[in-house]
Amino acid sequence: MVNTAGTIQFKEYPSIASTGVIVGPMEKESPFADSFDEVCLLENEKDESFEQANSRFIEKACAIAVSKGHEQMENMDVFIGGDLINQLSPTNFAARQLAIPFLGVFSACASSVESVILGCLLLETGNAKSILAGASSHHPSVERQFRYPLEYGSQKPGTAQWTVTAAGFALLQKQAKNAPIITHATIGRVVDGGQTNPLHMGAAMASAARDTIERHLMGTNSRMADYDVIMTGDLGKIGLSILKEMFQDENSGIILQDAGAQLYGENTFFNAGASGAGCSAAVFFSHIYNQLKNGAYKRVLLVATGALLSPLTFQQGETIPCIAHAIECRMEERG
Structure with missing residues (x-):
């Protein structure tokens, strides 16, 4: 049941049984590189379009998650995923190859957590036992759709962020042994702070992140200090700074972190x-997952953020509506 804050408490405590993360060549220097399952040295293989490469990344990430979970692809009940390309083309084509009942989702960069929430709801009904959920993006294909082809060589301001080439998927099950569990989720609301600059996404998404975090804390009767970390999706360095200023909690400076701010470390090549x-x-399905598994984190809140614009709405002069979805994870040992 969804409470007045938009928060769901899962009775069955779905488990993240295993994960699969594959990234591209620019991500090999990430502080999290040792946690990624595979690093590809090329954005795409010979005679392969960038969109086809995106699909291949999805397929491989799903295969890794299934293998690590000691399962078989034919035992997967549902595949839930999304990306940033028109009509979710890369995910659709990956679903064609995986041949699993498929639900495509779009919350822009918040799609990873939306996928997990839907998977948990399906597990709660008892109509599914094993679900693959996650999301992907591919730098060259996203740049071509939302900004300019790489060959154009456009320059970006310091507020801009670098779209990662990565696919991350989780194998969700109801009773996995010694696996992190998902206790709660908060469904995001569309929040529009009036931002219009598509090269300053952190400023646009910060308000949606604050809204979801505040509602989750209210819906779970929790305080920020109750968590080891509250990690947002991709506000970047500037957006994270804005989010911290929005909270008056004395713990916000330490507990609030951001995957986008950390994925490339301090390398200024990637701007914000x-x-x-x-x-x-x-980041969620590699570093954070491992920190939960090894006991370094006991309770975390993962908040993926997404800017719900398109090239068309930008050209029409619309502002940038945003959304943030959250899941709360804990480590619980099961015999």
Whole structure:
């Protein structure tokens, strides 16, 4: 049941049984590189379009998650995923190859957590036992759709973020052994702070992140200090700074972190940090997942953020509506 804050408490405590994360060549220097399952040295293979490469990344990430979970692809009940390309083309084509009942989702860069929430709801009904959920992005294909082809060589301001090439997927099950569990989720609301600059996404998405975090804390009767970390999806360095200023909690400076701000470390080549639907998926399903598994984190709140614009709405002069979805994860040992 969804409470007045938009928060769901899962009775069955779905498990993240395993994960699969594959990234591109620019991500090999990430502080999280050792946590990624595979690093590809090329954005695409010979005679392969960037969109086809995106699909291949999705397929491989799903295969890794299934293998690590000691399962078989034919035992997967549902595949839930999304990306940033028109009509979810890369995910659709990956679903064609995986041949699993498929639900495509779009919350822009918040799609990873939306996918997990839908998967948990399906597990709660008892109509599914094993679900693949996650999201992806691919730098060259996203740049071509939302900005300019790489060959154009456009220059970006310091507020811009770098779309990651990554696919991250989780294998969700009801009773996995020694796996992190998902206790709650908060469904995001569309929040529009009046921002119009598509090269300053962090400023646009910060308000949606604040709204979801505040409602989740209210819906779970929790305080910020109750968490080891509250990690947002891809606000980047500037957006994270804005979010911290929005909270008056004395713990916000330490507990609030951001996948986009951290994925490329302090490398200024990437301006304000990372973005893309694969950004939160890659960090959540590698580093954060491992920290839960090894006991370094006991309770975390993962908040994926998404800017719901398109090239068309930008050209029509619309502002940038945003959304943030959240899941709360804990480590619970099961015999």
